Amino acid sequence: MYRKILIATDGSAVSNLTACAGVAFAEQMRADILVLYVAPEYQYPVYIEIIPPSYPSEEEYRIAMRKAGSGHWQPVLDAAAKRGLEASGLTAFSDSPALKIVEVAQLQHCDLIFMGSHGRSGWGQLLLGSVTNKVLSHSTLPVLVHRLIKEPPAQ
Template sequence: MFSRILIPTDGSAASAETGMAGIRFAQKFDADVVGIFVAPAFQYPLYIQTMPPAYLSDEEYRNSMQTVGETYLNELRIMATQAGLHFTAEVVFSDAVAIAIIDAARRFHCDLVFIGSHGRSGCQQLFLGSVTLKVLSACPLPVLMYRPATAT
């Protein structure tokens, strides 16, 4: 039924639990797994002329976030490999996380997005926004939302 499943991660405990559940789900279909980590785009300081010497450059920031993303994606890679599944991953830089997830699902020809929800509701959801809600409402592909036990 599903041949390639996209699993986004942000490195949180809830995301790690969602990743494990996504791998178990993919294993039932012997589906390939695609992992994605979306890092925020680099933001230049307001007054670039007075930039403090300790401020990261664009290249340093990108290298640092690439390493962070690869670390989180490697956790998914290990789980997928242990489950006998083919795994591909990508670190993307974007301030539009939901759009980046949907774009990756299209680029990798996924037929399902398996995404976690942190379980925020009410005013907290309103103020913080919800990547999962945005993916659910904008993605043309099927989306399976998983609510991890560690969600707060």
């Protein structure tokens, strides 16, 4: 039914468990997987007149975020490989993660977006819940929202 599934992750423990469920679902469908991490856009320090030498350049920031992104999606790729699934990872940049998730899913010809109902814990959980709601309201593709029954232990 589904040939390519986008699994959105933010690297949190909840998101990692959701990604594992996404891999299991993809295995049932025999679908390929695209794991997506959306990093915030680079922010110039607007509160000062001169950029301090210790402040990362935009290029340094992008390199660091790509490395962080690959750290978030590599375990998902490894899990997919163990199940014999084709999988790739992508780090994208946007200050609107929901719209970027929808855009990437369309550009990469995905059939389904698989994501958690919430990501980070505490206040961040509310924000990522709103990301899920925005994806649901903006996507023309089917969105499967995975909800954990039990929260993972705090780290």
